[in-house]
Amino acid sequence: MEGDLNQKLLTEGEEDVKFRQKLWRELKKMWIVAGPAIFTRFSTFGVTIISQAFIGHIGPTELAAYSLSLTVLLRFGNGVLLGMASALETLCGQAYGAKQYHMLGIYLQRSWIVLFVTGLCLLPLYIFATPLLIALGQDEEIAAVAGYIGRFFVFVVLSFIVSFTCQMFLQAQSKNMIIAYLAAFSIGIHIFLSWLLIVKLKYGLAGAMVSTVLAYWIPNIGQLLFVTCGGCKDTWKGFTMLAFKDLLPVVKLSLSSGAMLCLELWYNTILVLLTGNMQNAEIAIDALAICLNINGWEMMISLGFLAAASVRVSNELGRGSSKGAKFSIVTTTLTSLCIGSVLFVIFLFLRERLAYIFTESKEVASAVADLSPLLACSILLNSVQPVLSGVAVGAGWQSIVAWVNIASYYLIGIPIGVVLGYIVGMGVKGVWVGMLVGTSVQTLILVIITWKTDWDRQVVLARSRVNKWFVPESRETNSNQENGA
Template sequence: MVEEQKHPLLLHPNPNNGVANVNERYGGDILLENMSETLSIFDRKRETWDELKKVWQIGGPSIFCRLAMFSLTIITQSLAGHLSDLDLAAFSIATTLLIAISFGFLIGMSTALETLCGQAYGARQHHMLGIYMQRSCVVLFLCAILLLPMFIFAAPLLKILGQSAEVAERTGLVARWLIPMHLSFVFQFSFQRFLQSQLKTAIIAWSSAVSLAVHAIISWIFVYKLGVGIVGTALTLDFSWWLSVFIFYGYVVYGGCPKTWNGFSWQAFTELWDFFKLALASGVMVLLENVYYRLLVIASGDAGSSHAAVDALSICVTLFGWESMVPLGILAATGVRVAIELGAGNVGGAKFAAKVCMLTSSVIGLIFFALVIAIPDKLALIFTPNSSVISIVRELAVMLASTILLNSIPPVFLGIAVGSGWQVLAAYINIGSYYLIGFPLGIFLGRVMNFGYMGIWVGMLGGSVTQILLLATVTNKIGWEKEVQKARGKHFLTNKVVHD
């Protein structure tokens, strides 16, 4: 009889203790299962690391770009303070109110391009990316034109809102000269989404870095040294934003995207209504997210809070705004990664990308949570030496840290919405959570129950919790296979129509 051959890993007696072979005592299947589990854990770690690299390949430059371009305004605003208190107030109102609305709405609308370009890139319909990008420029430009009255008639609008005539008139002057910056958003955001979707992220970071460096130099020369006045100050900001646009344009048109840019096409003027509907939902979704906590300062002032309290809340909201550039970058990465995987027909890849993005954003939220709790005084000193304001900021540290932590989660869900194409539903969830639940609850706690600005903030946090629960519920019920069929069917149908 021939002796049964066994794998040496399963039959290896130990001469030192005389123990029977592993196969006889434990069973070879158990050892094979343990080996399989070890290999599986190793594979999962490797897959997670590979996905993290993909996420940060998109999210890293996106975060840097947002911080750098946001810093252009901060530099100009700080230099405007050297002109006069009136000029500083006018420039601050124009940028924190009018530009914030324009920025939030148009950057939100541009996320529709992430959905379409990401899915087309995943489906290998590369020629469609250039058409989608041009279509985005057309739709966003028309919407930017519709927003122009907000800049042209800024002075009378601010007077209606209660600003003094002197400040309102000066702000109106600044607003009119910031119209070129407002129009640059159309092309800035469209080019950026177009490049992100095909993972050409290095040019995004370089463009932002060059614009920031140039802006710092020309601002120092023209505003600080030559004293060009408030109009010249606004023009330096216009120039720096358009510089970034021209860098993108040169890269795309002159050979940087050979597969996805085939020149200007009349197809950019087709199917504009469908693109507009998707873009409008995206614009509303992001705008409502962007301005929600800004209402805290207004509501607290109306609720009779002290001047120091309102100043402290303004500092907290500003810090929250700076930090929110990070989860917004993760939102972009989530949208692109999910769209690419769905376009490629990879349901598992889309789900895994979403999980890794959620883990990444949550860890970042925890880091900033700990930072705010640890050094609230030092963060407040960046803005003011006033001890009363710093003391209130210290009291608000837990609320600010909790807000930052909670708001590290929704951007990932919104990124999934962008990648899957259900921005309309996400917009409704934002409206319901923030403006039908959170803000009314805050007003009730702050004014009716007399808890002041703390009550308002707690109520608004309730809106954030509601949003997270609703988005999580909807995300868990996504028919991922159906989304794959929609994504691939849409782009292959478009491809057929184009070539026919």
Template sequence: MGMSSATETLCGQAFGAGHQNMMAIYLQRSWIVDGITATLMVPLFIFATPIIRFLGQEEELAVKAGPISLWFIPTIYSFVVSMTTSMFLQAQLKNLIVGWLSMASFVIHVFLSWVFVIRFKWGVNGAMAAVNMSGWIMVVGQLVYVIGGWCPNTWTGFSNAAFLDMFSILKLSISSGVMICLELWYYSILVLMAGYTKNATVAIDAFSICLNIYGWEFMVYLGFLVAASVRVSNELGRGSAEAVKFAIKTILGITTSIGIVLWILCMAFGNRMAYLFSDDEQVVQSVSTLSIYFAFAILINSVQPGRFRSADDILKEIVDVVAARLKGKAINRLDSIATGAGLQSTVAYVNLGCYYGIGIPIGILLGYVADYQLKGVWIGLMSGVVMQSLILACFVWKTDWDEQVRKASERLNRWLVNA
């Protein structure tokens, strides 16, 4: 996911600058880089059992996870094509076809899951087979659309130019990948930390329920932040500051409004939302004790349009406009807008410091030393997120927008080749 955002950055800026012939080359370079990365990851899936055992998990869990992990090998290779191609299509505003293909893949996935798991009783193997088949159907649909002639201006065929200047795309892809990994691993580590609290089974259940709902609401913002990142990339390439300002004000206004509504709902029904997942009263009670912290996590997340795609130097002029309206509210949702500029490594460093230098240590201190248990772990989680928001807001405030336009132009001209 992170490495594919490099495709989004480059293709978005190329489309905005009118260098549409370069978009196919960027896409093919991303396939090469991501494909090599996926291959390097394969041993993690092959040796999942000893790795999980090394992390101190129960032996039964480690043994059962081994065969399941092998099913994910075809999945990661499908991601190589599907994620990069989705970025390629979104960068040229072909969001509708991505949506239709995703819907078709989802419907097929549900049907195959019912057939394999319910009808044929294949259990986990059937579920994973459905995942792989539906995922590769998505890949085939995307390739047919792109290569089959529906992108005549941006798909110019396979080119040897894809193998040129690989270091630049590799550097951007790695920084993007690290940025996202630091984000996702943060939540995974916190779940692992919950496993060491008192009554660990209930704690993990409660924490996972909160993270699931947290992930659901983030999917809403994910759509908006993709739109923000693509639009900023396009306008960076085009050099239109006013259009970027309008896009950012719109995204921030919409996501903040949605966040306020969800915050109110969480405050009102926080003691009951666990019943969506479990009827265990201990789990329900544990989730209820987290509901206030969880509600504020939802609110903070909504005014943060882009942690997931984030990255670079967003513009002093934009902040001049937005900050006048937001006056001190977290503006971290600007980090996805930043991805459109191309400095993912900046947010990678911010994520490293905020999540692992602040969030996790605070979670350990409050959860175990101060004995706040699950509450302490969750407060630690939010401490890292809040600090990330503040740092990126300051970063955005000091960014020179004109300089970003110049950098985008230089990047595009440097990587421009005759396809």
């Protein structure tokens, strides 16, 4: 009896040790992706904040025009291209897990083609920004300056094509430390050039925009050199005409991915527009802008975990491990939720003290204090919802999530926000409650989908996708040789 008990305790102890080792390995794999991804997103977000800070010292018209261009024009292009590029996360992640390493380079080139054509279609928005903004009812003087900024944003939009695709290509291989190093170098150069061109040499808005464009392109040049000059020997085999083969399935997956992300980004824009039509709109918009700015910084953490969830799930599915995929989902979700819970408590108790970082107005600070509980709840939801979106990207469910977003945000969240904000008279709080309800419904649906999913079947689907678009390495080598000839 005593021997059986000792054997049982010994077995349980070994299982506990094995679980801790498994958890530690998974956490290391997760943070290898999440850590650099969070830092990179903070740095990229910081580029626009630094530009905004320097332009604010040029003049109020320039600041208003830059804010308008950033919110209406650049965010739109960013959302479309980032969403479409996330198809590459699915394809590269699953191919890497299946050890079809040479396919990653082909997928990268296919994504370049799709995104370049999409980018060309977006360019008229930036070239003809002034008449477009005037047609939308904006002040003509601000619209004229915004049109000038929009022409610089053409180069920023084109930079997204390289930036997003190379990041996802490298993340799939857990080689994204190079992205973080380049982002840190770029933001340092941006601060120096902004000071030199605006403060010292007095080049004004042109200097600010030249520095901004360079800040976006410097990391791209570094990433391209790293990818093509030996940093990815197994996954980059050179340029190939096979990139033009099987483009239609990539286009379909890219469109689904773009719709999924854009529906989320446009949701926040609509909330700001709804708030702008209320009484005391200036205070309401200022308070909401402060809260959304804080929420935006916190979202950089969540988007880092989105990248980690996408990479880990796609790698495990490509490898053929349904248990590994499920364990990755639980580990990443709980880690993100723990961080979100700590931030929830912090922002719940800071209240109006948050506002004085951005404003000296007591009215705005009071409005921010009133919104703080909703901000804290948003932060808590943000710690789960993006992770589940990352799981969807890793598994290739973008089209499903796009429909979930339509139902949650546009059929539930916005109507509730309008009713509470305008009819019930809750104002900006009512609009934000509507946003929270929409996000909560979306999160709940994604939890149910993830929980109910047959992950063994997802492995089969991932293998089917990988094998369907597989090109033997010998064919790729021949194609490269033909190109060289």
